[in-house]
Each structure stands twice: as structure tokens, then as C-alpha cells.
Amino acid sequence: MKEISELNLPEDLRYTKDHEWAKVEGDTVKVGISDYAQDQLGDIVFVEMPEVGDTFEAEDEFGTLESVKAVSELYIPISGEIVAVNGDLEDSPELLNQDPYSGWIVEVKPDNIDEINELLDKDAYLELLKAE
Amino acid sequence: MKYGPGRSGLIMEEPLLWEKGRPGRNGMSIPDSDVPDAQLAADLCGEGPDFPDLSEVDVVRHYTRLSQWNFGVDTGMYPLGSCTMKYNPKIxxxxxxxxxxxxxxxxxxxxxxxxxxxxxxxxxxxxxxxxxxxxxxxxxxxxxxxxxxxxxxxxxxxxxxxxxxxxxxxxxxxxxxxxxxxxxxxxxxxxxxxxxxxxxxxxxxxxxxxxxxxxxxxxxxxxxxxxxxxxxxxxxxxxxxxxxxxxxxxxxxxxxxxxxxxxxxxxxxxxxxxxxxxxxxxxxxxxxxxxxxxxxxxxxxxxxxxxxxxxxxxxxxxxxxxxxxxxxxxxxxxxxxxxxxxxxxMGAENLKKATQYAVLNACYIKVKLKNHLHLAYDRPCMHEAVFSDKKQQEYKVTTLDIAKRLMDSGYHPPTIYFPLVVHGAIMIEPTETESLEELDTFIEVVKEIVAEAKSDAELLKNAPQRFKVKRLDETQAARQPCLCG
Amino acid sequence: MRYLPHTDEDIRTMFDTIGVSDFEGLFRTVPESCRYDKEMKLPPPKTEWDLNSYMAEIKSMMKITPEHAVLVGAGRYQHHIPSTIPAIMSRSELITAYTPYQPEMAQGTLQGLYEYQTLTARLLGVDVANASMYDGASALAEALLMGIRIGRKKKRVAVSKAIHPHYRAVVDTYFAPTEYEIVELAVAEDGRTDLSSLSAEDGFAAVALQSPNFFGVIEDMEKSAEAIHAADSLFIAAFSEPLAFGLVKSPGSCGADIVCGEGQSLGIPVSFGGPGLGMFGCRDKFVRNLPGRLVGETRDLEGKRGYVLTLSTREQHIRREKATSNICSNQGICTLTAAMYMASLGGTGIRKLAKLNFDKAEYLKAGLQQAGATLCHDAPTFNEFAVRFDSDFKPVQKSLMEQGIAAGLNLSGFYDDMDNCYLFCVTETASKDVLDTVIKEVKK
The missing domain is CATH 3.40.640.10 (Type I PLP-dependent aspartate aminotransferase-like (Major domain))
Known part of the structure; x- marks a missing residue:
């Protein structure tokens, strides 16, 4: 497993305590998992995703990630409606291991874009990881 | 390896059932009909399943070879924690x-x-x-x-x-x-x-x-x-x-x-x-x-x-x-x-003895191995003892590696990664039907593996070596499931 | 005691190593108040000779003997089992192994299960089959729960009354503590399930039929599939006699979404009802909702083909309370037995054997009608059929039993309107002579 100093944590993303990232793109937000999360899980073998049109409140469970011997829940960083899911993950869940930042999971149309400011920035997230 | 019975093998290759056989063969006796032919409505009749046709020898050899790739209690010690792999009497x-x-x-x-x-x-x-x-x-x-x-x-x-x-x-x-x-x-x-x-x-x-x-x-x-x-x-x-x-x-x-x-x-x-x-x-x-x-x-x-x-x-x-x-x-x-x-x-008397010896065997292993593997709780144990890979972490050797290396010496590994509360758990339940000599050999093998973890971790990473297949890729199996041939 | 290797000297050595002086020292964490304070009340230990005599006594109490011809089915079928099967399936390496959690030293079990899954999928006409459930009845209960999971918000299922009464009883047991409702579908006069009133408004997550059903009647599976899918429900097809699919169209090929049932007919003895084999398969798209173990093909470090347990994240040891089922074991050796039987029969053999079973049952069916019995249902049947007698059949049944033939199951205990109705079963093990004896006795 990677040391904290080896983790790739882009500056332009926001993070959650549950290790998801969120990125504003126009009026939607893309959501994925952090390098730390993919590293901890190991080989991801399956991603269970919501359907387009499903709506969630921030911190709701919106899907699961499976490795060979573990299941982890995914929590949505921001309230809103799912407008797209990354279909490539259906056949190639390993994309999340290869590059967790180009490998987004869902795209959300947020109810209130200001919620994004409540998420952690890179430094705050790094602090959280050091504490774990 | 100095210890353990698993030093040789007679491993035959054997394809899947449908990769052998010839249409028209049969592997079992079917009686001749002694009643008149009857007709089932054509719209209900199917084509029948696509099964291979094999002779009796084809089938018998197939399953005999499959059995030889397996390890059972009758083969050797099977100290799977929580599973109580004791001897299964033939009578x-x-x-x-x-x-x-x-x-x-x-x-x-x-x-x-x-x-x-x-x-x-x-x-x-x-x-x-x-x-x-x-x-x-x-x-x-x-x-x-x-x-x-x-x-x-x-x-x-x-x-x-x-x-x-x-x-x-x-x-x-x-x-x-x-x-x-x-x-x-x-x-x-x-x-x-x-x-x-x-x-x-x-x-x-x-x-x-x-x-x-x-x-x-x-x-x-x-x-x-x-x-x-x-x-x-x-x-x-x-x-x-x-x-x-x-x-x-x-x-x-x-x-x-x-x-x-x-x-x-x-x-x-x-x-x-x-x-x-x-x-x-x-x-x-x-x-x-x-x-x-x-x-x-x-x-x-x-x-x-x-x-x-x-x-x-x-x-x-x-x-x-x-x-x-x-x-x-x-x-x-x-x-x-x-x-x-x-x-x-067994009767009451021997059932109680079975319990006493099962606990005796587990306690003996616990005492003999606790300086070699990390013991999760150093308290009086009953029929099983739970260790972990904590001491091996510095060599980047995991519980899985230890388990796989045990196979090469002719033992079924203990239960691993359970219970969940012990990180990297190694749960050993010898049962009462293992003798003192068997326990001593097992203990020596574990000690040797612990030494190898320090001196030659690659040996463990590449284990097992002595089976029909090497370590199998479970990630591929789960990513692209192939459940039916 | 021959299973316990410890000598007194061994025990002393071990006590010394552990640092206790007696067994009491090993059990010091067990409080006195929890102790068993008397001897367990059991008979004294028996030698092999004693045990043989005891079992001989048990067998002498049986009025049904191995020499009897059994013309009773209803979920357990007497078929010929080739000698190869018990000989090979009792091999230590297969029977004394555990669940194949360490795949490299369990390739025999794993390849055997993979072959079973494949042959089962081919037999039932489904994309994928699991490595087995406990029995046909619990498999149906699990299938209905799976239907509820797939149906998401729907809270009702429908179950045909022509499904084996014991299967329905097990379904009731599994559903009792849940919020889900079970609706029973009536049987039409021809012996098939009446689906005429089915509609999407019923809100059934799944509809379950059995074919051949409890009365041996072959349901019209293609039409049923249309009706059930039109009502926006999943089609669950149960069975208790898989040999039928050597002759009759497979449930999957007729459109069933989940197929489940009992596999005892495939080389497993009747054995007072167990162990049998719960066979279970479905369409590919539902695979992540499947209960039970699955074996998959993969490669080893050197690229060589091998087999492992897979998609385990569905199961209780990983997902715990969110698992697709609480099931942990499968039927292990019975599963391999069924695969060995299917392989021994082969594609040619299963067609021949199924036809022979059909022909023999038709012979008895015609003979009993000629002897004065009335058929309860006029739809086609496989292996089993129900007839009504004008007069009391019990004395005839008793007389036949004395002649070594167990004939007919009284249906009055199972259905209200079936007094004097009996369910007969004929397999390849019943000779024409036996069938003629039954016909003659009924004629008397």
C-alpha cells in the first residue's frame, strides 16, 4: 500500500471524509473515489451504480465498490440528481485503480452548488488521512 | 523444506467433461423398454440438453483424476479454525x-x-x-x-x-x-x-x-x-x-x-x-x-x-x-x-475426551507458536488459537503468503482473515484427532515458514509451487466472471 | 478409543509444555455455574460389532425394504444409480475435503462444481447456475426472495397451488416474518395452473410454477411465460424431477427467468428425503442477485486454467446482513454426484432414459384407466399422474405392499377436493410385471 506521501491528490478537487472526490464542471459535479480509497480497496472488481434520474441527499449511499473479498459503500458528496453514470466501469472497473480521477463514477446536477464549499480541500483531506 | 509429507505428487492432466467423449458413447446401463412406445405432444418436446457422451471409463478416470487434485482430512492435517475438521469415521x-x-x-x-x-x-x-x-x-x-x-x-x-x-x-x-x-x-x-x-x-x-x-x-x-x-x-x-x-x-x-x-x-x-x-x-x-x-x-x-x-x-x-x-x-x-x-x-465418556483433547491440542499449538506468530489474545484458549501476521509485516509477508506456503509442506492452511476483529487473522483449530507427532511436525513447519519470511520472502510470495496450479488470479475471476463452459 | 490418538504419556508431555497439571487447568475460564454437572445421558460406547447389530435392528423395523418396487414419487424418485457413482464419490479426497476456500489444493472439487454448474445450466436452459442450495423447497423460497429483490418495490409474489405442498410450506416458513405477501394461484381442471386472471395490477414481483407439477402435469411453459411477463412479473420455474428435461422443453428455453428445483433424481438415493440437491439458475443479468456459491474459471500465475469460488461479495461472510442469502454451505458431494450422473448418462442417454420413464408411466396410466380409475387431469404428464378411484383404494394398496409394491400416494391429506385420489410415479426401475400386477389388483 502507498505511503501518504505517495498519494496523488489533485489540488482542484474537493474531498469527503469517506474518500470520494467531487469536481465542478459547468453546472454539474463529477464524483469519484480518491487515490487513497482505490489503494486501500485493492483490485476493484465491480462498481454498483445508481440509475440516471435517481436523487440523493448529501452523504446518502449511492452505490458500492467491490474488491474480491470486500464491499464498500459509496456516499454522495453533494445533494442532487444523477444525470450520468460512467458506463465504462461496467466492463472495466479497473479504471478506478488505474486512474481514479479520470475514472469518474457519477455526474450530479446539484440542488445547491454551494454545498461544495462544505467539502474538504486537498490540505484538509491530507490532514484527515494523516490522522487515520 | 525439511518437514512435512507434501514432497511429491502424481498429478494427471484432465480436461473438462465436454472436452472429451464422442457422440454415441454411454457411461451407464439403461434398461431396454418392455412397454409400448407412447407419444408426448410435439409442442412440449424439447431437444434435450447438450451433454457430452462419455464411456464408463471416461467418467471414472475423470473423477478419479479430479479427486487427486484435492486435499481432505484423510490426506492430512486440516487445521481450519471454526470448521472442526476432525476425522470422519468410515463405519x-x-x-x-x-x-x-x-x-x-x-x-x-x-x-x-x-x-x-x-x-x-x-x-x-x-x-x-x-x-x-x-x-x-x-x-x-x-x-x-x-x-x-x-x-x-x-x-x-x-x-x-x-x-x-x-x-x-x-x-x-x-x-x-x-x-x-x-x-x-x-x-x-x-x-x-x-x-x-x-x-x-x-x-x-x-x-x-x-x-x-x-x-x-x-x-x-x-x-x-x-x-x-x-x-x-x-x-x-x-x-x-x-x-x-x-x-x-x-x-x-x-x-x-x-x-x-x-x-x-x-x-x-x-x-x-x-x-x-x-x-x-x-x-x-x-x-x-x-x-x-x-x-x-x-x-x-x-x-x-x-x-x-x-x-x-x-x-x-x-x-x-x-x-x-x-x-x-x-x-x-x-x-x-x-x-x-x-x-x-463414542458414548458420553469419549465425547468428553474428544473435547478435552481438542482443547489440549489447541493450547499446545498456542504455547509452541506464540513466540513465532503474533498471538491476538494471550489468554487461555479453548479449541482454537487465533494468531496474525503482525510480526511478518516488516518483511511485507502476509497471512495469505504464510497460508499458501503451508500447502507446499502438505498441510491445509488454517482459516485466514477471520475473525474480522483480528487484522490478518490465522485461526488454527487442530481438533482432537491429530496426534502429538502430527502437531509437532506442523509446529516445526510453521516455524520454518516464519524463518523463510525473514530470509526469503519470495518463497512465500510464489507459493504454492507443488500443485496442479500455481496461485490463482481471483481478481480476474471476479472482474470477468466465467461461470459456465 | 480408536479416533483419539493421545496416550497418557502424550497428555503428560503436553500438560507440561502448556504449564497445567490436569484438564481442569485447561477449562479454568469456564465458570462453575456454566458447568455440566452430571454425565451426559447417552448409551455406553459401542464397538463396530455393537453398532452393526444396532443398525441391523433398525433395518428390521422397516416394512419398506430395498426389494420393494416404489411407485411413489412426490419429490423423491427411485432411479437406477450406476455402481460407478458410490464407488468414486466415496473417495476420501472428495468426501473429506472442506469448502474449496484454498483453490490450489481443491481443484478437484472446484472443477467438479464448475462442470456441475455448466451441465445444470444446459439442462435447465439458463445462462448460469450456482453450486447448489439445500433442496428444491428451500431453493424455491430463495428464488422468491430473489424475485422480491429484483422486483424492488413490489411486495407480493404468486405461487401455483400445483407446486409441491411441502415446497409451498417451506416458502410460507421463509416468508412468515417478512412483510411480503404470498398469493396462491388455483389449478384449472386440466391440472395446469390457471393464469387467466393475471395482470400487472396484481403487482407480483414474481410468479412461480412447477413443471412437471406436483400432479406430474407438464405446464404450458411458453404460454405461461408470456402471461407472466405481460403482467410485468418475473417467471420462476420450479421442478422436482429434472430428468423430465431429457424429453420436455427446458424451463429456461420457454422463458423462465429463474429456474430452481430438486436434483435428487440425478444419481442421489432417496434416503428418507435427504440429502438431496437444490438446483438453481437464472439469466445472466440477475447473477449478482443469486444466492449461494459460484465457481468461476480463471488463470494461475503462469497462465494455466484453474477454478476458484467467485463473486463472493454477494455472500454472508462478506456482506453479512446485506447478503443475498444467509446460506453458507452447498450440497457439496451431492452436487458432484449429480454432475457425474449427468456425465454418465450423456446427451444420448438422458433422452433415452427420459423417454423410457415417460413410456412406462403412460403404460400404467392407460392400464389403470382400463381397470376403472379416472384420470384427475387430462393435460400431458411426465413420470407421475393422479387418478381417482370409485371405491376405497386402501385395501388394494395394502395388498400390493404385501406383494412388494408401494403404490400410490393418497392426495386427500394435501388437497381438500381430492378424496380417493392417488398420485402414482413410474420410473425406469419399475418393470412391466410390476405395473401389470398393480393393474390386475385394481381390476379385482
Whole structure:
């Protein structure tokens, strides 16, 4: 497993305590998992995703990630409606291991874009990881 | 390697069934027809399945070769924690396979089947005597099925008292079947953290137990191999709040003739005949999971039950409180025959000895290995000892590597990565049927592997080397499932 | 005691190593108040000779013997089992192995299960089959729960009354503590399930039929599939006699979404009802909702083909209370037995054997009608059929039993309107002579 100093944590993303990232793109937000999360899980073998049109409140469970011997829940960083899911993950869940930042999971149309400011920035997230 | 029997092999290649054979061959005798040809409506007729045609020799060689790629208790020591891989006596196989038993049809009237019913009746009584509980049903087909029966009894009991409860307490050391069985009955599992000594903390239970809680599920000894010393006090707390105590009897091999489950405060308990009572595991089954209860709950047991009126054994089906039928017939009957044969062969005296020797063997391994592997809880263990890979972490050697290397020396690895509360757990249950020499050899092998972890970690990473296949890629299997050929 | 290797000297050595002086020292964490304070009340230990005599006594109490011809089925079928099967399936390496959690030393079990899954999928006409459930009845209960999971918000299922009564009883048991409702579908006069009133408004997550059903009647599976799918429900097809699919169209090929049932007919003895084999398969798209173990093909470090347990995240040891089922074991050796039987029969053999079973049952069916019995249902049947007698059949049944033939199951205990109705079963093990004896006795 990677040391904290080896983790790739882009500056332009926001993070959650549950290790998801969120990125504003126009009026939607893309959501994925952090390098730390993919590293901890190991080989991801399956991603269970919501359907387009499903709506969630921030911190709701919106899907699961499976490795060979573990299941982890995914929590949505921001309230809103799912407008797209990354279909490539259906056949190639390993994309999340290869590059967790180009490998987004869902795209959300947020109810209130200001919620994004409540998420952690890179430094705050790094602090959280050091504490774990 | 200096030690261990696994130094050579006779490994034949063998393709999949449908990769061999020729159309038109057959592998078994089919009688000639002695009746006229009849016609089935053409729109109902199918083409029949695409099975390969093989000769008898093709089939016999196929399965003989497959069997040679397997390791069983008869091959060698199989110290799988929580699975009680003891020796499976051959006389039990003989009786379960005898024609008088195998030809008995379950839909005939009781008067034709007095013998087969008597086997069930006697086994019910003996299992009651062994656990200290009052009434038994042998219908559940496996441990998890027995747990489900138990949870259905919890639900029926609370319903009969006009109260639906929606939660259940389950320690974090429990087998996954516990929360899964409870969830099938609508109970939300509330996890109890094990205390610092690896056993349940009374105050925690007191804090969590309330009148929404149907009760508690306790494995005793627990999956760390430790006796839940506070069980009576815990049972009292649960009972005071109107709840019931479920005993998961997976580890019954540690306490036969030593512990009285009723005195512990257990209301419902399942047994695993394929663990404690020596029936073979068959590569995954069939098992058998009888459910035992205190007198007050006897009415809730699955139906039908076998009763004896002094002259005749019969199936009692009119039981209004019963949770109903769990299995199409009487559960895995052939397994019941084997377990009864085992109990009759052993008697009370030898069952108790089996327990004493099982604990003796585990304690011996614990003492001999605790300076080599990290011991999760250095306390008196019962029938199994839980270690971990903590000491090997500095060499980047994991529990999995140790397990795979053990195979090369001719041992089945212990249970690994369970219980979940011990990171990198290595759970060793030798059982009573292993001799002192066998234990000593195993201990030497583990020590040698521990030394290799330090000197040549690659040996472990590349293990096993001496089997038909090398380490298999489980990630690929799960990413691109290929479940059907 | 021959299973316990410890000598007194061994025990002393071990006590010394551990640092205790007696067994009591090993059990010091067990409080006195939990102790078993008397001897367990069990008979004294038996030698092999004693045990043999005991079992001989048990067998002498049986009025049904291996020599009897059994013309009763109803979920357990007497078929010929080739000698190869018990000989090979009792091999230690297969029977004394555990669940194949360490795949490298369990390739025999694993390849055997993979082959079983494949042959089962081909037999039932489904994309994928699991490594087995406890029995046909619990498999149906699990299938209905799976239907509820897939149907998401729907809380009702429908179950045909022509499904084996014991299967329905087990379903009731599994559903009792849940919020889900079971609706029973009536049987039409021809012996098939009446689906005429089925509609999407019923809100059934799944509809379950059995074919051949409890009365041996072959349901019209293609039409049923249309009706059930039109009502926006999943089609669950149960069975208790898989040999039928050597002759009759497979449930999957007719449109069933989940197929489940009992596999005892495939080389496993009747054995007072167990162990049998719960066969279970479905369409590919539902695979992540499947209960039970699955074996998959993969490669080893050197690229060589091998087999492992897979998609385990569905199961209780990982997902705990969120698992697709609480099931942990499968039927292990019975599963391999069924695969060995299917392989021994082969594609040619299963067609021939199924046809022979059909022909023999038709012979008895025609003979009993000629002897005065009335058929309860006029739809086609396989292996089993129900007839009504004008007069009391019990004395005839008793007389036949004395002649070594167990004939007919009284249906009055199972259905209200079936007094004097009996269910007969004929397999390849019943000779024409036996069938003629039954016909003659009924004629008397």
C-alpha cells in the first residue's frame, strides 16, 4: 500500500471524509473515489451504480465498490440528481485503480452548488488521512 | 523444506467433461423398454440438453483424476479454525450408505418407516442430552439453516407475546451467517464490540439491550477461541428485557460434557453435525444444523417432529405454534445417520475426551507458536488459537503468503482473515484427532515458514509451487466472471 | 478409543509444555455455574460389532425394504444409480475435503462444481447456475426472495397451488416474518395452473410454477411465460424431477427467468428425503442477485486454467446482513454426484432414459384407466399422474405392499377436493410385471 506521501491528490478537487472526490464542471459535479480509497480497496472488481434520474441527499449511499473479498459503500458528496453514470466501469472497473480521477463514477446536477464549499480541500483531506 | 509429507505428487492432466467423449458413447446401463412406445405432444418436446457422451471409463478416470487434485482430512492435517475438521469415521459412511436406509421413501406412512424414524427420535434425544437443552429438531440442512430456524423461533415467540421486535445484538466476532440469518427475519443487527479481553463486556450489553431487541446471538466459545465468561450475566440482562439468547453452536467441540447450555442461559442453539459430530464436509456439504431449544420454546420447533408414544414412532404435524417446515422432508437425513453412529460409538465418556483433547491440542499449538506468530489474545484458549501476521509485516509477508506456503509442506492452511476483529487473522483449530507427532511436525513447519519470511520472502510470495496450479488470479475471476463452459 | 490418538504419556508431555497439571487447568475460564454437572445421558460406547447389530435392528423395523418396487414419487424418485457413482464419490479426497476456500489444493472439487454448474445450466436452459442450495423447497423460497429483490418495490409474489405442498410450506416458513405477501394461484381442471386472471395490477414481483407439477402435469411453459411477463412479473420455474428435461422443453428455453428445483433424481438415493440437491439458475443479468456459491474459471500465475469460488461479495461472510442469502454451505458431494450422473448418462442417454420413464408411466396410466380409475387431469404428464378411484383404494394398496409394491400416494391429506385420489410415479426401475400386477389388483 502507498505511503501518504505517495498519494496523488489533485489540488482542484474537493474531498469527503469517506474518500470520494467531487469536481465542478459547468453546472454539474463529477464524483469519484480518491487515490487513497482505490489503494486501500485493492483490485476493484465491480462498481454498483445508481440509475440516471435517481436523487440523493448529501452523504446518502449511492452505490458500492467491490474488491474480491470486500464491499464498500459509496456516499454522495453533494445533494442532487444523477444525470450520468460512467458506463465504462461496467466492463472495466479497473479504471478506478488505474486512474481514479479520470475514472469518474457519477455526474450530479446539484440542488445547491454551494454545498461544495462544505467539502474538504486537498490540505484538509491530507490532514484527515494523516490522522487515520 | 525439511518437514512435512507434501514432497511429491502424481498429478494427471484432465480436461473438462465436454472436452472429451464422442457422440454415441454411454457411461451407464439403461434398461431396454418392455412397454409400448407412447407419444408426448410435439409442442412440449424439447431437444434435450447438450451433454457430452462419455464411456464408463471416461467418467471414472475423470473423477478419479479430479479427486487427486484435492486435499481432505484423510490426506492430512486440516487445521481450519471454526470448521472442526476432525476425522470422519468410515463405519458411519457404511451405515448411511446401506440399502435399508437409502431406499426408504419419505412419503410413505409412518408404519412402514419405524426404523428411519427411530434414528431421528434417538438423535433428537441424544443432542438434547449433549447440549443440556430440552427439545430438538434435526430438520435444518446446515448451520446457517439452523440459525434461520432459530431466528424464526425468536420471531414466532415474540409474535406470540404480541410484540414485534426489530433489532438483535450480535458481537463483532460473529460468523457472517448470524447477521444474515437475523436479517431474513427482519431483525436489524446491532454490533457489539468485543471487550479488551476478546470477550463480551457486560456493561455494553446492558447499554444496548432494550425492549426493541429480540435478543442476542452468541457463539461460545467465540471465534477467537475464548469462552464468553460473562454469558450467564449477559443472558440475565437479555431475559430481563424480555429477549431470548441464541447460542451459535459452531464451536460445540470445545465444550461437550463440560458446559451445560441451559445453565448458561441459552434458549435456542444450533449444532453443526458436520463439525462436532464427525460427518464429512463433502467439499462444501451436505451439512446438518439441528436446532435445540428449552422446554418453553419446544412448540415453536419446525414441523413435523418425530415423537414416540411408547409403541410407535410417528411424525407429528399438528403443531399450531410451530414455525413450520424448513426442508422438503427431514433435512439431510444421511448426515443424521452418520452423526448418530458417531455418538453411539463414542458414548458420553469419549465425547468428553474428544473435547478435552481438542482443547489440549489447541493450547499446545498456542504455547509452541506464540513466540513465532503474533498471538491476538494471550489468554487461555479453548479449541482454537487465533494468531496474525503482525510480526511478518516488516518483511511485507502476509497471512495469505504464510497460508499458501503451508500447502507446499502438505498441510491445509488454517482459516485466514477471520475473525474480522483480528487484522490478518490465522485461526488454527487442530481438533482432537491429530496426534502429538502430527502437531509437532506442523509446529516445526510453521516455524520454518516464519524463518523463510525473514530470509526469503519470495518463497512465500510464489507459493504454492507443488500443485496442479500455481496461485490463482481471483481478481480476474471476479472482474470477468466465467461461470459456465 | 480408536479416533483419539493421545496416550497418557502424550497428555503428560503436553500438560507440561502448556504449564497445567490436569484438564481442569485447561477449562479454568469456564465458570462453575456454566458447568455440566452430571454425565451426559447417552448409551455406553459401542464397538463396530455393537453398532452393526444396532443398525441391523433398525433395518428390521422397516416394512419398506430395498426389494420393494416404489411407485411413489412426490419429490423423491427411485432411479437406477450406476455402481460407478458410490464407488468414486466415496473417495476420501472428495468426501473429506472442506469448502474449496484454498483453490490450489481443491481443484478437484472446484472443477467438479464448475462442470456441475455448466451441465445444470444446459439442462435447465439458463445462462448460469450456482453450486447448489439445500433442496428444491428451500431453493424455491430463495428464488422468491430473489424475485422480491429484483422486483424492488413490489411486495407480493404468486405461487401455483400445483407446486409441491411441502415446497409451498417451506416458502410460507421463509416468508412468515417478512412483510411480503404470498398469493396462491388455483389449478384449472386440466391440472395446469390457471393464469387467466393475471395482470400487472396484481403487482407480483414474481410468479412461480412447477413443471412437471406436483400432479406430474407438464405446464404450458411458453404460454405461461408470456402471461407472466405481460403482467410485468418475473417467471420462476420450479421442478422436482429434472430428468423430465431429457424429453420436455427446458424451463429456461420457454422463458423462465429463474429456474430452481430438486436434483435428487440425478444419481442421489432417496434416503428418507435427504440429502438431496437444490438446483438453481437464472439469466445472466440477475447473477449478482443469486444466492449461494459460484465457481468461476480463471488463470494461475503462469497462465494455466484453474477454478476458484467467485463473486463472493454477494455472500454472508462478506456482506453479512446485506447478503443475498444467509446460506453458507452447498450440497457439496451431492452436487458432484449429480454432475457425474449427468456425465454418465450423456446427451444420448438422458433422452433415452427420459423417454423410457415417460413410456412406462403412460403404460400404467392407460392400464389403470382400463381397470376403472379416472384420470384427475387430462393435460400431458411426465413420470407421475393422479387418478381417482370409485371405491376405497386402501385395501388394494395394502395388498400390493404385501406383494412388494408401494403404490400410490393418497392426495386427500394435501388437497381438500381430492378424496380417493392417488398420485402414482413410474420410473425406469419399475418393470412391466410390476405395473401389470398393480393393474390386475385394481381390476379385482
Amino acid at each position: 458411519n459412511e457404511k451405515h448411511a450408505a446401506s440399502e435399508g436406509i437409502t431406499s426408504a421413501h419419505p412419503m410413505l406412512d409412518d408404519e412402514y418407516c419405524q426404523g428411519t424414524l427411530r434414528i431421528i427420535y434417538e438423535l433428537q434425544n441424544y443432542l438434547a442430552a449433549i447440549t443440556g437443552l430440552d427439545a430438538v429438531s434435526v430438520q435444518p440442512a446446515a448451520g446457517a439453516h439452523g440459525e434461520l430456524a432459530g431466528m424464526l423461533i425468536f420471531a414466532a415467540y415474540h409474535k406470540s407475546r404480541g410484540k414485534k421486535r426489530n433489532k438483535i445484538l450480535i458481537p463483532d466476532t460473529a460468523h457472517g451467517t448470524n447477521p444474515a440469518s437475523a436479517a431474513l427475519c427482519g431483525y436489524k443487527p446491532v454490533s457489539i464490540k468485543s471487550g479488551p479481553r476478546g470477550i463480551l463486556d457486560v456493561d455494553q450489553v446492558r447499554e444496548l439491550m432494550d425492549e426493541e431487541c429480540a435478543g442476542i446471538m452468541i457463539t461460545n466459545p467465540n471465534t477467537l477461541g475464548l469462552f464468553e465468561e460473562n454469558i450467564r450475566e449477559i443472558a440475565q440482562i437479555v431475559h430481563e428485557k424480555g429477549g431470548l439468547v441464541y447460542g451459535d453452536g459452531a464451536n460445540m467441540n470445545a465444550v461437550m460434557g463440560i458446559v451445560d447450555m441451559k445453565k448458561c442461559g441459552v434458549d435456542v442453539l444450533h449444532l453443526n453435525l458436520h463439525k462436532t459430530f464427525s460427518t464429512p464436509h463433502g467439499g462444501g456439504g451436505p451439512g446438518s444444523g439441528p436446532v435445540c431449544v428449552v422446554e418453553e420454546l419446544a412448540g415453536f420447533l419446525p414441523s413435523p417432529r418425530v415423537v414416540f408414544d411408547g409403541e410407535q414412532y410417528r411424525l407429528e404435524d399438528e403443531r399450531p405454534e410451530s414455525i413450520g417446515r424448513m426442508h422438503c422432508f427431514h433435512g439431510n437425513y444421511g448426515v443424521l445417520v452418520r452423526a448418530l453412529c458417531y455418538i453411539l460409538t
